[in-house]
Amino acid sequence: xxxxxxxxxELELALKDFKSSVHAWGEAAYSRPRTLAARVPHGSWRLAxxxxxxCLLVAGSVSGGLFQRHHRIEVAQVAAEQRAAEQQxxxxxxxxAKMTDEALLAGVxxxxxxxxxxxxxxxxxxxxxxxx
Amino acid sequence: MxxxxxxxxxxxTTADDAAAREFARVVEKHRPQIFRFLLSSTRDVxxxxxxxxxCFLKAHRNWGSFRGESSAMTWLMRIAINLQxxxxxxxxxxxxxxxxxxxxxxxxxxxxxxxxxxxxxxxLLARERVGQVWKAVKGLSERQRTVxxxxxxxxxxxxxxxxxxxxxxxTVKAHLSRAVARVRLELGGKR
Numbered sequence: 001x002x003x004x005x006x007x008x009x010e011l012e013l014a015l016k017d018f019k020s021s022v023h024a025w026g027e028a029a030y031s032r033p034r035t036l037a038a039r040v041p042h043g044s045w046r047l048a049x050x051x052x053x054x055c056l057l058v059a060g061s062v063s064g065g066l067f068q069r070h071h072r073i074e075v076a077q078v079a080a081e082q083r084a085a086e087q088q089x090x091x092x093x094x095x096x097a098k099m100t101d102e103a104l105l106a107g108v109x110x111x112x113x114x115x116x117x118x119x120x121x122x123x124x125x126x127x128x129x130x131x132x
Numbered sequence: 133m134x135x136x137x138x139x140x141x142x143x144x145t146t147a148d149d150a151a152a153r154e155f156a157r158v159v160e161k162h163r164p165q166i167f168r169f170l171l172s173s174t175r176d177v178x179x180x181x182x183x184x185x186x187c188f189l190k191a192h193r194n195w196g197s198f199r200g201e202s203s204a205m206t207w208l209m210r211i212a213i214n215l216q217x218x219x220x221x222x223x224x225x226x227x228x229x230x231x232x233x234x235x236x237x238x239x240x241x242x243x244x245x246x247x248x249x250x251x252x253x254x255x256l257l258a259r260e261r262v263g264q265v266w267k268a269v270k271g272l273s274e275r276q277r278t279v280x281x282x283x284x285x286x287x288x289x290x291x292x293x294x295x296x297x298x299x300x301x302x303t304v305k306a307h308l309s310r311a312v313a314r315v316r317l318e319l320g321g322k323r
Contacts, residue, residue, distance in 0.1 A: 014262070014264065021258075025171065026171050026172070027168075032177075
């Protein structure tokens with residue numbers, strides 16, 4: 001043992017015991033039967049499966065979100081198209097209704113002015129005489 | 133010419149064989165000590181075995197460049213100390229990983245009693261002393277612990293410790309002094 005620069009007997013004794021204890025432990029551990037444990041592949045498998053699961057979750061949530069967004073846009077587009085078609089249909093109906101009323105009135109006017117029933121001939125004759 | 137080439141090849145083979153034999157002798161001689169140092173530094177049998185394997189693998193790769201300026205033991209110890217440092221540095225960097233450690237606790241480490249303690253009382257006292265030193269060693273810095281273990285467990289000279297740790301002898305003395313003061317404090321506190 002090297003010369004220990006300490007006066008304290010107890011310290012010297014403790015250091016001697018410590019050395020003997022570590023030597024005994026080292027000898028026992030060195031000569032123990034060794035087992036081959038494939039720790040690294042096990043750990044890497046776990047790591048790889050963890051990564052794969054994580055990637056799967058991220059990809060799933062991202063694609064789910066994208067699908068939801070796409071679906072919402074599609075629904076909004078269909079609703080907008082339906083609203084526009086409905087508005088156009090209402091406008092067309094309004095237009096056609098207006099057109100029909102005007103045509104009817106014009107038809108009535110022309111019918112009244114053209115077709116004078118023969119029964120009213122003496123009356124028309126009389127009114128003409130009075131005006132003369 | 134051809135005979136000369138064949139002789140050269142034989143000489144190289146013989147030199148390789150001699151180097152391999154020399155390295156095998158070094159492994160056989162120093163492996164238990166390197167393992168013991170790494171075991172006392174880490175208190176982890178599996179880790180000490182792994183680092184010892186790595187140490188001799190690295191030594192084997194660089195055996196050709198070993199010039200013999202220091203002893204083989206000092207050279208191997210330097211490799212072991214650097215591997216240990218790298219291990220703890222990598223462990224700190226990979227803080228997100230599950231920090232599973234097989235380090236035994238201080239009580240378990242103190243279970244290994246020095247031989248020659250006959251009575252139960254002596255054994256108990258020795259166990260207590262060893263436990264106190266382990267407690268002090270645990271509280272040391274990495275460098276202080278390395279210097280302390282090399283001095284008081286591996287019984288290396290200050291010059292050898294300085295060469296293995298790449299420190300000056302003065303720095304080694306300072307680290308050793310602080311480490312011993314810590315052990316003394318631990319022993320004194322328990323009185």
